[in-house]
Amino acid sequence: MKSLNPLLLALILSFIFSCKSAVKWEGQGPIQIIPTESKPIQIQEKKVFDLDKGVYFSNQFEGARLNDVTRINDTLVAITILPENEPINPSPWYAFKIWSESPQTFWVKFTYSEKGFHRYYPKISQDGYQYANADSVDFVLPIVAEGRPTEAYLIVRSSSDTLWIAAQDLVGTQHVTDWKADLLNLDFVERITIGKSTDGRDLEVLKIGSSDDQKMLMVISMQHPPEVPGYLAMKAFVETICEDSPEARKFRSTYNLYVMPQMNPDGVSNGHWRHNVGGIDLNRDWVNFNQPETKALSAFMEKKVAENGGKFIFAADFHATWEDIFYTINPDLEGNSPGLIPKLIKRSSKRIPGYDPNIRPTETNERSVTSNSYFFFVHGAESMTFEVGDNTPRELIRKKGEFTARELMRLLK
Ligand SMILES: [Zn+2]
Incomplete structure (x- = not known):
């Protein structure tokens, strides 16, 4: 289980840094579109x-x-x-x-x-x-x-x-519902229903904080159902922002954090490998918005900005893959808080002895079909895809989520 796929290793070793040209995040080039219209899925017989x-x-x-x-x-x-x-x-x-x-x-x-x-x-x-x-x-x-x-x-x-x-700890929709119920006991946490999935499940966002929405953050997880380690990192991140400490209280008075812990509730519920019940990889639908989940979240974010004139400063999308990786935007592109993501990864990783983060910035300056790209190119949010390894120890996952939240609160003082 611990052995590294030689192909993947070769890919990582051959990683080339993206070209360094100073480009602002507005007015990017053409987008490579991937079809995301719903396709049939095979229904699993329950018995x-x-x-x-x-x-x-x-x-x-x-x-x-x-x-x-x-x-x-x-x-x-x-x-x-x-x-x-x-x-x-x-x-x-x-x-x-x-x-x-x-x-x-x-x-x-x-x-x-x-x-x-x-x-x-x-x-x-x-x-x-x-x-x-x-x-x-x-x-x-x-x-x-x-x-x-x-x-x-x-x-x-x-x-x-x-x-x-x-395949991983079973984090069904009930598990997520129980976790949200715990957070909703806090007086600065609110539930917002932003739409319905194809199977009729509520698509829910939590609002955490009591600021005026001028400065907002967005966090999502479980676009891909098996990626439970990413969900666990997101959970630790959010719980740290919710702490009853002077630092967290101050942070929440300036920033509102919006969280969509389960982007693909139908896929999770049906035990899917990756897609929603429209048979589509949601993380390829952040340009087309053909699927209800991506459509609802993008509409919600755009409405927040239009209503209040506020900005999304930071966004993270938590996933899991073969090993820990941060997919970031080319650091030469400037959003609403230039330099935030590289500093955040550096500082939070330093708190884990011997941990050398694998950071992979995008190689092009163009918008793509992923959430990470949508958050940056449409909202200017400094964004990253936070990938946790399939087999990363649970305690280390917790620490990564927690330290990222702590350093973010410090950097966004
Ligand atoms: Zn994923």
Whole structure:
């Protein structure tokens, strides 16, 4: 699980700094548009799979992904995990439950669609809420000569107590709702419904702060459903801004932070690999705005600016990928607080001993189809895509989120 893909390593090593030309953020060149009109998705059949010998698998819960289960023999059960549609970026999410009438031990073989491969180290939970990595002696990822292993094996010890097995800690929409409910107990936090998803879920933004909206910040996460580590970093960031400290109180009297913790609630709920139920990668729809989620958030931000004449100073979009990366705007382009992002990354990273951040500024000066680019080129917000590694330890994720918030409060005094 810890080994680095040689291809990815080569890509990082071959990283070239973007050309240095002084360009303001207004009036950028043509945008490369990617089609984002809705496409069909394959609906996952929700059911209990009866595997004989009193063993059951189920995908009947929110966030589940389990497309088929077959018993191969007494000690081996094969599962199939498929994406919502294709082509799709490879983030093969899985989540399922297992129980048995009597205690049993058997192997689960993970298999994927033709182009799929195993990516996420299995997490196990006894209660569906607290997850821990499967024991390394119970998990086998075959070594392959080329590419990535297309299958993986996990020893499962089942009993009448349900086991949850998932690609990451299962942060369903209920988890996010509970977290928002906690924050809403604070008198400076407000909930704003900005629209509805295709499946009819409320799209919600939290307003944090009591300023006059002249200086605003925007934070989003979970455009891509499996990217739970990014959500956890966002959560730590937001909780730090909400602290009852003189610094945080002062910050909230000058800046309002707007947070959309779950950009893709339908995708999360349906256990998608990456897309919303329109079958689209939302982080390619920040120019076209064909999907309800991106349309609602961009309309909300534009309305805030039009209503009050205020500005978005800072924006961050939290994701997860193979390892920790900051995707930033070319530092020569100046927004509403020039130099903020490079200083912020430098200062917050310095607080973690031995941590050398991987920073990748855009190589062009042109607007693109991602949220990061929308925040900067349309609003002038100094923005970044905050990518946390799939396997970054949870405690380090918390610290990264927290230190980023603390240093941001200092830099925006
Ligand atoms: Zn992502």
